[in-house]
Amino acid sequence: MKYLVINSGSSSIKYQVIDMTTESVLATGLVERIGEASGRVQTTFYPGTARERESVVEQAIADHGSGMRSVLALLTDQEQGIITQPSEIAAIGHRVVHGGEDFQASTLITPVVIQAIERNIPLAPLHNPANLDGIRVAMEIFTGLPQVAVFDTAFHQTMPPRAFLYALPYALYEQDRVRRYGFHGTSHRFVAGECARLLGKPLSQCNLITVHLGNGCSMTAIENGVSVDTSLGMTPLEGLVMGTRSGDVDPALHLFLQQHKGMDLAAIDAMLNKESGLKGLCGLNDMRDIHKAAAGGDERAALALAVQTYRNRKYIGAFMAVLGRVDAIVFTAGIGENDPVVRAESLEGLEAFGVRLDPDRNRRHTGEARCISQEDSRVRVFVIPTNEELAIAREVAVVIGGKRR
Incomplete structure (x- = not known):
């Protein structure tokens, strides 16, 4: 039950491998300066707290595909890797910034889902294209694995119209979906769940x-x-x-x-x-x-x-x-x-x-x-x-x- 979590930016990929049987981090890292003359791939491995170690590779990274393959090479390295082959990853989760009104919850990625994320690019022109790059690369490298989109905006889709509407001509909402969406939803959802646990109530x-x-x-x-x-x-x-x-x-x-x-x-x-x-x-x-x-x-x-x-x-x-x-x-x-x-x-x-x-x-x-x-x-x-x-x-x-x- 090893899950790979990917947060793909315009010139970077943040990643983490989590063993979901214990919810422990096995590896975490960052690919940065994608598309520049000199790139960097950094991974910290946590197979046990006493054996924590870090690997840093300085190299040119042409695109997100090259970056993700470099990550996979580190994760499967015979000496310090945490998996022997890609099939040991059970599923992949992708952070997607904007789901618009299309998504009220996380969802399995399909061609229809990808089209909806593309449709919401005008609402997040800097983030959604980069998130899509990460999705497409992961689907190419990890063929056949279930991949899930987790939206920053989804948690806030429960807001009532009186909270999410701006007092603008209503046609702007009807035609262009101009409204409050909210972000950081994954963080707010997580700490809310932890707080409920500490309070001892559902x-x-x-x-x-x-x-x-x-x-x-x-x-x-x-x-x-x-x-x-x-x-x-x-x-x-x-x-x-x-x-x-x-x-x-x-x-x-x-x-x-x-x-x-x-x-x-x-x-x-x-x-x-x-x-x-x-x-x-x-x-x-x-x-x-x-x-x-x-x-x-x-x-x-x-x-x-x-x-x-x-x-x-x-x-x-x-x-x-x-x-x-x-x-x-x-x-x-x-x-x-x-x-x-x-x-x-x-x-x-x-x-x-x-x-x-x-x-x-x-x-x-x-x-x-x-x-x-x-x-x-x-x-x-x-x-x-x-x-x-x-x-x-x-x-x-x-x-x-x-x-x-």
Whole structure:
């Protein structure tokens, strides 16, 4: 029961092999700089914690097919590989960013599914083509294996129209499917399931606010186990303040910048996605650097931290109003799991809503899922490490087994 999980980008392939009998990682790695003069294939093997070892190969990688064959060569290497032949892989799971309204769950990949992913390329022009490259290459190399598409957007397809519709002419939704889709769904689904386990109750009985904070950030309101609202929109630009993305801005900003700064739409889009957020406010987008700069008296770094955590707190309050009853707030991803200052400031002033953070628990870093709220907190607060690769592998198992969790 060894599953291969693939996350294919425009010039990279992230991969992981998981033994599903124990849900343990056997190998993980990255192919990068595909199509450039010099590429790199890195794999770390975990046949046992005492024998962890890494292999790095520097070579030109012409395309995704060459990259995937290099991965297979490493995985089947006689001295350090974890399989002897490709047939030892039982199934393959692919991360696909955008499923539009076509997919409400993970699905076995067929020609019809591939056509639907292609149809949604206008909604994710940078990601879906790269995801398709990974799918086509894997289907060619691993002939006959079941392959499953796991969509970032699928978890949010349970949102009601009042949450996913924009107040625009309705024809834009009917004809072009302009609406809020949400992303990071695999992460939100995973930590929600882990939180339900920690709460000791079925996910279907849990009301949760999951807060995914990394370079990309999103928040989801989960009612009785399903997503009913989320901060990201039609694209991954809406919502929270992110590393380089602005999050919420007035849509009329585009016209202002065009009229007063002479910027065209392409330049405005690049600014909002790559030069805004934390980076736009203080020139830094790594939260560790921001903390260091703020501690040294950098006022703009301190301001960037305040702007981000205020937006987080604002969305938490909004989602508490959406849900009414909240069992727990869950922090996850790079910042959410590792930054006690961001967590504390994001929850500041929410005591009246039943949120009572325990400062000592919040500061303690264990790398494990844990509760960081006080014993008498009506709304419990958790830090739960996300594991999107394992979440994808679990979805593969569900699809192959024919049972929806």
